[in-house]
Amino acid sequence: xxxxxxxxxxxxxxxFLEQQNDKLEKRLxxxxxxxxxxxxxxxxYAIYDQSPVGIATIDSFNGRFVxxxxxxxxxxxxxxxxxxxxDFMQITxxxxxxxxxxxxxxxxxxxxxxxxxxxxxxxxxxEIVWVSLTVVPLWSENTDPNFHIxxxxxxxxxxxxxxxxxxxxxxYQALVKNxxxxxxxxxxxxxxxxxxxxxxxxxxxxxxxxxxxxxENPDLVFDHIPKPDAGVCQASCRLN
Numbered sequence: 284x285x286x287x288x289x290x291x292x293x294x295x296x297x298x299f300l301e302q303q304n305d306k307l308e309k310r311l312x313x314x315x316x317x318x319x320x321x322x323x324x325x326x327x328y329a330i331y332d333q334s335p336v337g338i339a340t341i342d343s344f345n346g347r348f349v350x351x352x353x354x355x356x357x358x359x360x361x362x363x364x365x366x367x368x369x370d371f372m373q374i375t376x377x378x379x380x381x382x383x384x385x386x387x388x389x390x391x392x393x394x395x396x397x398x399x400x401x402x403x404x405x406x407x408x409x410e411i412v413w414v415s416l417t418v419v420p421l422w423s424e425n426t427d428p429n430f431h432i433x434x435x436x437x438x439x440x441x442x443x444x445x446x447x448x449x450x451x452x453x454x455y456q457a458l459v460k461n462x463x464x465x466x467x468x469x470x471x472x473x474x475x476x477x478x479x480x481x482x483x484x485x486x487x488x489x490x491x492x493x494x495x496x497x498x499e500n501p502d503l504v505f506d507h508i509p510k511p512d513a514g515v516c517q518a519s520c521r522l523n
Contacts, residue, residue: 294419296330297338297432326442329470337375337435339366343391343420346370358437371433376403383416390420391428392436401438411513413442465489477501507512 337355338434339348347370356363359374365438375383379402386398397419404412414435421430460483479501482494492503 284370290336290417293330293334293336293338293434294417294432337414337437339433339435340421340430341371341433343387343422343431346372346387349430355435358406358435359404360410365407374404374406376405379403380473386418387431390418390431396420401442401521404435411439413438413439460484 304515331350332352334352335354338352339355340350341348341479348366351363351366353363359366361369372380373385379400382460383402386395386400389395390398396415399415399417402414402416404414406412411505415438417434419434420428421432422428445481454503461487462483465486465488468479470478470480472478479498484494486497486504488491490497490504490506495505
């Protein structure tokens with residue numbers, strides 16, 4: 284099961300149990316909870332607290348944490364009591380905050396029913412942690428907004444790898460751009476023709492065509508080679 288399906292299943296379970304609790308509490312006009320309500324409570328908190336992903340219930344107007352599970356606390360590096368005195372704006376990276384607030388406004392207005400985004404939190408120790416955030420409202424249709432569920436998966440490792448790959452690619456492109464000749468990589472297709480997977484921009488100085496033009500039409504590289512030599516060159520490429 285992929286992350287999106289697993290998250291949606293978790294959301295469905297939590298929302299179902301929330302709804303059951305609400306129904307039972309409305310029926311019970313006494314202070315003591317019935318055995319059935321206690322059973323739902325246990326199931327609800329088991330899912331909530333033992334989940335490997337971070338789950339929090341948040342006030343949809345002031346952003347304050349109302350309930351939070353262990354996994355969420357571990358991601359943020361705060362204790363439960365510390366987080367329950369905070370709002371999500373305090374721990375959200377400044378560059379990601381406006382997008383988060385805009386999405387919350389769209390949920391409250393009814394424009395969207397949920398949203399997902401990648402954002403950064405600032406941990407208690409000052410470290411940046413990347414998460415995949417899913418937000419789903421807990422209020423019923425045609426009722427005033429009150430609380431929402433936030434589900435977070437720590438994606439810091441994958442983000443670091445992604446950023447390292449981007450930096451590596453940037454270094455490679457800078458190196459290729461500054462070499463005096465033309466760097467390229469081509470493959471021989473099943474039709475025994477050529478396809479360039481990559482060719483540096485310096486090719487325009489050698490062939491008179493841009494990298495985009497040559498990638499779209501590989502035969503252009505042979506336009507500047509005398510015909511007898513072009514045939515030899517093509518045959519040599521096929522052998523290699």
